[in-house]
Amino acid sequence: MAPSGDVTGFSVALPGDRNRDGKPIWFSGSKLAPDLSLPRIRQRLAADATPPSEGTTEPARARRAATTAAADVLRSLAQDDDESAADHLIGIGEVLDALAQTSPATTRTELQAAARTFERATRSHIQASNAHNQVLRKAARDLIQSGPALGKGEDGAAAAMLLSILITAAVMAAHWHAARGHAQQAAAARQTATDLRAAYEAAASTPLTTMRATGQTLPASAQQHAAEVIRAVLPTEAACIQAEPHWPALAATLTEAAQAGHDPVTLLHRAVDNRELTTADSLTDVLLWCLRHEANLPAAPKYAPQQQRPTPTPHPVPQIPPPPARVPSRRR
DSSP: OOTTSOOOOOEEOOTTOBOTTSOBOOEEHHHHOGGGSHHHHHHHHHHOOOOOOSSOOOHHHHHHHHHHHHHHHHHHHTTSOHHHHHHHHHHHHHHHHHHHHTOOHHHHHHHHHHHHHHHHHTOSSSOOOSSSOHHHHHHHHHHHHHOOOOSSHHHHHHHHHHHHHHHHHHHHHHHHHHHTTOHHHHHHHHHHHHHHHHHHHHHHHHHHHHHHHHHHTSOHHHHHHHHHHHHHHOTTTHHHHHHSTTHHHHHHHHHHHHHTTOOHHHHHHHHHHTSOOTTOSOHHHHHHHHHHHHTTOOSSOOOOGGGSSOOOOOOOOOOOOOOOOOOOOOOO
16 A cells, blocks of 8 residues: 555455464465556556446357357468467457356366366467457356356357367467567467366267267268368368268258358358368367357257258259369368
8 A cells, every 4th residue: 555545556465374483475466467466457457448348148158158259360360460369368268268258067177177278378578458349358258157068069069169269369379479589488379278178078079979970971962062062162172071970960960050041162162261271180060060150040940840951942053073082181
């Protein structure tokens, strides 16, 4: 406290953490982390001008909103100046913190580990101004406000959709730090991606199984149409995509998008333009979640028995040459 009575700083101590005289061991905020000094905290709070959404937000809806926010950031992360990029990384970290706090037991351990590790990836000599991450911070607050999510149904599948894009964010963060010589931060981002992949596998298992089973029951004409769409948009990767285990799930998603009135070729072009693919473990997984998000399709589709063999709305597909030989799958 200053003589005027104004607060100039603060200190904290862990309960039970005592020195040899039995007194608490105090630490000032600035000794714990540069951004925990009182002036920096006040600066951070002053920059937080975007209020959370009013009313109660459903967990699935909050996760889809966070997916939109993260996708917008990824499109600009590689092109922004360093200060803006540092802001975006902090925003991604806050979304991870919120997701871990509201996750079900099936993914909580992996997400908590990812959030703790990525915190290291948000720190470097590049000081963030917290002026460019308002949308991500709002998404994080909405995740908290939505409360605990179930690990099944639309909640679980929407989490898988968000995790798919957060894995890419972690990989891009690793590349960003490595390019600037931030070895520890790059390593932390790579470890984050590993933890997120484990959480994704748990969250995505059920919806992917449903979509894959539906794709396997598509009539031959629908399967052929889906293959033609892939070859029209991604001729080089088409053979590799069709050889992946979840290709039927992607075919089912393309068919469902067509039934919803979308042009699959246009939709797939938009998904490819909005998502970096070179680091993907599974191109089919990345594309189907992008398509479902872009087309506003349910993250966890429920197919009635009479809909097990859907036929897509016909859309013209450009004439293309036969697909090239299979190429090795790209990996992060």
